[in-house]
Amino acid sequence: MNKKILAIGAMLLSSIAAAQQTAIVGGTVHTMGPMGTVENGAVLINDGKIVSVVSADAVPSSYTQVNATGKIVTPGLFGALTSLGLVEVGMSAGSVDSSVVHGEERENPVSSVGAALDVQYGFNPDSTLIPISRVEGVTAAATGISYGDYMFNGQGAVASLSGEFDSLIRANAFMHVDVSSNVSDSHGGSRAALWVAIEQSFAEAASIRQVTGFAAYMPRMEWHGMTTRPDAEALLHVLNGKMPLLFTADRAADIMQVVAFKKRNPTVDVVLVNAVEGWRVAEALAEARIPVILNPENNLPGGFDQIGATLTNAARLHQAGVQVSIGMETHNIRLATQHAGNAVANGLPWQAGLASLTINPARIYGVDELLGSLEPGKQADVVIWSGDPLEVTSHAEAVFIEGEQMSTDTRQHKLRDRYMNLNSDKPMTHVRP
Template sequence: MKKLAVVLASLTLATSALANNYAIVGGKVHTMGSKGTIENGTVLIKDGRIESVLANGTAPQGYEVINAAGKVVTPGFIGALTSLGLVEVSSSSGVVDSSIEKTPISNTGAALDVQYAINPDSSLLAITRLEGMTSAATAINSSHYLFGGLGAIISLSGQSPVLKSAAFMTIDVGSEGAENAGGSRAALWVMLDKVLQEAENASSTLSAEKPWYGLNTRSDVDALKRVLKGEVPLFMRADRAADILQVISFKDRHPNIKVVLVHGVEAWRVADQLAKASIPVVIDPEYNLPGGFDQMGATLSNAARLHDAGVQVAIGMDTHNIRLAAQHAGNAVANGLPHQAGLEALTSIPAGIFGVDNDIGILKPGSFADIVIWSGDPLEVTEAAETVFVGGEPIEMESRQTKLRDRYLSLRKEGNNKPSQYQRSE
């Protein structure tokens, strides 16, 4: 938490020196907090943060007014699980940091940390911002270790990307995870409990002078102690209902660990048990076809059934295509998820899971001014983000894709069907 406070303070100082003050007036404001939805709302932005959120407010002197009449205003969306900043072209190994082989630094993978691999210049950040996504959780999605290491919360500003390092730890406890434990779940769960028991019993500081021959390296132990204390959530990936029941049993054995179920294709089958155990779920609600025997119960109603049972649902995809999250949330709404729950799955719920809801995910005084003005309902695929604020400043609504589009459209208008590099002066 201290590291998060330092990072957030530095970002505030950096933006406040350059920030303008803005007043977004007249829009339908979904605060995603205690103020609910405000018709004809006014959001004041000062020094990179939200100053106030009011009904029927007016813009003070010295504020640049942005007319949002007839439009919808929301917090910037949060991707609850992605590989943003870690992958540029998935088929090119030189720009893929989302998968890892074994290295000497770790025995179990707990010590791996993605914050050192994030590329703030990734072209995918700009593409994702245009869809109203302003921050995301990013993590390794393929590991040959027991754990996938520590993930981070990143801003899509393209500048200082890491909002919170060591924000969560990942582990696959399904069929793929079993492959890392000798090929069977029978070994996986025993290994997991033994590794955690060793970390819990290890002294608070492992002396470098004394030999250590544990299942974990010293760095693994340090990382796992934070998980055991509940300081770092443990994201447990499982799809099969039987595996999800094992996740629930694990939570019963380790009540201090903040368990979050990830992927959860068959989570709807054990929704009541998940709700009773207070385990939130991060899913891709569009996952409706079985990709393997772990996912035979795939259905578009997964999110709706989980919500009806009282489970907190957030939306994430362990790829870089999180820009499609609003569309997927809209499809979940079409299959029974309440509209408000669809918005919460992209804002307040992921912010709460990661413990950053004082800064992102909710429009309230003091939070980061990560705000999106939409042409209409954000969950309708025919509507679009028109203005996106990140850290209190509107971003350029362009990406590599839009630049290519404009380039070739302009050539067509000029009656030339060849790219500019083929044009030669006479």
């Protein structure tokens, strides 16, 4: 009897395993890995992971096939810098987790400079913006505070857009500071004040670097720093290279200050954001190995910091050897493919354009062993496109996260359907979509 039960159990497990085996077959597969592009390829998926990319005629019979003939197949897109899961309506009267303000009426004893702030506690996988982004091929994103009057915008996270409650891939994934002309009045309204405060913050973090078991010891230490102890602990992780530090800067002079900071602190993993005039100092960025997250659409000066704005910024940075990532919006991150396409139209190679949406941001946040390319062992985040994903006439026909095909339902679709037929006995306010 026991042997029969074991045999039946084994058969059930075998059938479950087989059901989880999926092959996306017949498309042009851009792996963004060592295999490059595979024509008439097949992406083999088992239990949410990539098994391999093979020729379409080499698919094992145990795999359930998804026809992608004539289509383009890519890794899921990675939102390079967003506030997904932290904001719905920025001007909401309630709490908006993508912004943090302080003042006499909102003093925070945990943090004086913002470094200790941690968005993982505010991330909402039920955000309506997540499925809206997902249906356009975005399967993961870096998310963080977009506005605050602290010096640092806290610690951001990397999240899957699966909508599951355990969808945070990495908490404490990056730190962010703005050194552009958007300097807060609370920091003197001047770079002369801001940079001194930044240096002081890291000096205080460095002062505890040599303390053995500092995390356990610090609560018993007397602390009189400009930062709080939680701030210093968070900044120490940045100093030790465990958490990238994102600097937002536009003008070339500010960017060179970021390069100088990297030279003074070689263990810090520095990333440049926006970099409207980055092309002017591209060689210095390449030499310092500082990657850039940018919006390639900047082509007109939005202020004195952006006099050198040009649509060729991404192409010039790439040509100099700088790693470029694209995708900096939240409500419209789905337009990242259009932005990358425009960068390609202005000189960025096509493969570099796709890399800017996939493997490059994954590398920035240290999750490239899991995301960003179609390689064995990686998470099966895959998109089937109707055509060239960098063309505005193409769309995502199917989106898979961890091997599971995602629903195409969004709040926008439900609202459309709701108001297409107004013949109802009830007021529309009482009709649920």
